Amino acid sequence: MSALASFSSCEISDALIKLGVPSGGYIPDINHFSGKPICGPAYTVKFVYSTETDAPKLSEHFVDTAPSGSVIVVEAPLHAKNAVWGGLMTAGAQARNALGVVISGRCRDLAEHRELAFPIFARGHSTVGQSPFTRPSAINVSLDLIPEGNSTFPSTQVNPGDWVIADEDGVVCVPKELEVMVADLAMKSHAIDEKCMADIKAGKGVKASFAEHRGTK
Numbered sequence: 236m237s238a239l240a241s242f243s244s245c246e247i248s249d250a251l252i253k254l255g256v257p258s259g260g261y262i263p264d265i266n267h268f269s270g271k272p273i274c275g276p277a278y279t280v281k282f283v284y285s286t287e288t289d290a291p292k293l294s295e296h297f298v299d300t301a302p303s304g305s306v307i308v309v310e311a312p313l314h315a316k317n318a319v320w321g322g323l324m325t326a327g328a329q330a331r332n333a334l335g336v337v338i339s340g341r342c343r344d345l346a347e348h349r350e351l352a353f354p355i356f357a358r359g360h361s362t363v364g365q366s367p368f369t370r371p372s373a374i375n376v377s378l379d380l381i382p383e384g385n386s387t388f389p390s391t392q393v394n395p396g397d398w399v400i401a402d403e404d405g406v407v408c409v410p411k412e413l414e415v416m417v418a419d420l421a422m423k424s425h426a427i428d429e430k431c432m433a434d435i436k437a438g439k440g441v442k443a444s445f446a447e448h449r450g451t452k
Contacts, residue, residue: 236274237274237275237398237414237418238414238415238418238422239274239398239400239409239414239417239418239421240274240400241418241421241422242400242418242421242422242425243402243404244261244400244401244402244404244405244406244407245404245405246421246424246425247260247400247407247409247417247421248260248261248405248407249420249421249424250416250417250418250420250421250424251407251409251413251417253420254413254416254417254420256410256413257389258388258389258390258391259407260391260407260408260409260410261391261405261406261407262337262339262380262391262393262405262406262407262408263380263382263383263386263388263391263405264339264358264382264383265337265338265339265356265357265358265401265405265406266356266357266358266359267355267356267401267402267403268342268345268348268349268355268356268357268360269345269348269349269351269352269353269354269355270335270348270352270353270354270355271352271354272354272400272401272402272403273306273334273335273354273399273400273401273402274306274334274398274399274400274401275304275305275306275334275335275398275399276302276304276305276306276395276396276397276398276399276411277305277306277308277393277394277395277396277397277398277399277408278301278302278305278306278307278308278333278374278375278395279308279309279310279374279375279376279377279378279393279394279395280297280307280308280309280310280371280373280374281309281310281371281372281373281374281376281378282309282310282311282312282315282319282340282365282369282370282371282372283312283369283370283372284312284315284368284369285366285367285368285369285370287372290372290373291372291373292370292372293371293372293373293374296327296371297371297374298324298327298328298331299327299331300374301328301331301333302331302333303331303332303333304332304333304334305333305334306333306334306335306336306337306399306401307328307333307335307336307337308336308337308338308339308378308393308399308408309336309337309338309339309340310339310340310378310380311338311339311340311341311369312340312369313381313383315340315341315368315369316341316361316363316368317341317361317363317364317365317368317369318340318341318342318343318344318360318361318362318363318364318365319338319340319341319342319365319369319371320336320338320340320341320342320343320355320357321342321343321344321347321364322343322344322347322348322351323344324336325344325347325348325351325353325355326347326351328353329351329353334354335353335354335355335356335401336353336354336355336356336357337356337357337399337401337406338355338356338357338358339358339378339380340357340358341357341358341359341360341361342355342357342360342361343360343361343362343363343364345360354401356401356406358383375395376395377392377393377394377395378392378393378394379391379392380392380393391408392408393408394410394411396411397409397410397411398411398414427448427449428448430444430447430448431444431445431448431449434447434448
């Protein structure tokens with residue numbers, strides 16, 4: 236268990252911004268559909284359109300090779316409208332003790348995920364499955380997750396083993412080499428914000444509280 240599990244996705248993003256990560260590690264447009272917050276190392280899966288016949292093919296189902304204690308991070312083609320994750324895959328992931336799944340794409344079978352209390356975070360949901368639209372092509376590869384639409388918000392890269400934190404506010408990826416620094420910064424910021432909250436509740440005012448504890452004018 237990483238010390239990162241003690242902090243919210245917001246606190247972790249703030250720390251990453253201070254460390255110069257342009258996106259704050261935020262994976263945009265992801266919604267929380269079922270289960271509890273999660274924190275664990277990434278096991279990455281890349282999907283392609285089925286028409287991409289030159290793309291590699293997997294010899295095993297990607298769920299069957301998910302490591303115990305991992306967060307499965309799936310990248311689907313940006314504009315795909317089909318689901319790339321369903322109830323059977325949730326059952327398989329639970330059997331392998333995966334912590335949850337983050338899908339830069341769509342899921343389906345929401346009732347099954349909720350019945351199993353499996354953490355699902357995804358861009359959206361659909362009624363149609365993988366075939367004949369998309370297929371898994373690679374595992375344990377670097378993913379570059381970009382926002383939907385014409386956003387100028389920077390993309391977030393997820394590498395195998397990076398730390399993924401997902402809760403009701405959103406999903407954040409912490410590069411594994413920044414884990415300790417992010418946790419230290421988040422702890423300091425958390426303590427400062429607790430002081431700010433106490434003062435603001437007591438009627439001191441936001442500006443005065445920030446000036447005293449955050450050093451801002």
